[in-house]
Amino acid sequence: MNFTSGRMREEPEISLTSLIDVVFTLIIFFVVTTTFDERSAVQLDLPKASTEQKLSTSDGLTVAVDAQGRFYVGSDEVLKQDADSLRLAILRVAGDQRDQTVTLRADAKATHQSVVTAMTVLGNLGFSKVSIATVEAQKEQP
Template sequence: MKLGSGRVPDEPEINLVSLIDVVFCLIIFLVVTTTFDHRSALKIVLPTTQSSAEVEAAEPLTILVDADGRFFIGSNEVLKRDATSLREAIARVAGSDRERPVVVRADARADTQALITAMDALGQLGFTRISIATTPEARP
């Protein structure tokens, strides 16, 4: 004999109200914390000129570091490997132009200290536009 209350068993249901609240809070958090472009807030009109002088891009100063740790500025080799000699050679070639871009091309097998010496000499001379040349990885 089957005894029962005659009621249909309750089916479980998912309450979506709390899920919607959480998603809404996440959206508000993302909107508030997103950084906006500050330049878009400034509405300025740039002055005009009648002449159209083009700014010539300066040829970058190239410093090469080979696998043995020798330094080359352009095509000229720096005879001594110390930072003082390198700094003097860079100052002689660059002159007073410290805004000139500098490209450091170091051999992958070169000692890290040679690269750091070149970067340190450039920093002590006041160069700020320094980049290190790399090659992209070969894809199969």
């Protein structure tokens, strides 16, 4: 007994339309995401330092931060370690001269917060010429 009919069997077909739609959507998503990623990148103009240029600190104001976070304006210690006390001490020493150069000398082990506090107070008072004092790193012997 032969149960097959005289017709040819149809081959199953896989519709690629849905697959093409999904791939096309993914391509558009990645192109748009990459474009947004470029636009959201922070553009920084990093400062440049050279060891050849030396600034004279005798003309300007010196603010120092030691390893314990204590502030010094000139050679005088600020009694409290808060921003208001530092602001008053700077005003007392600098007066109305906001165009002078301020050298910020911070100990390498000083907390980041104390250095930022000093920079914030100087910026709020209107000092625009603030430099951070560093020392030249010694070259390692081979």
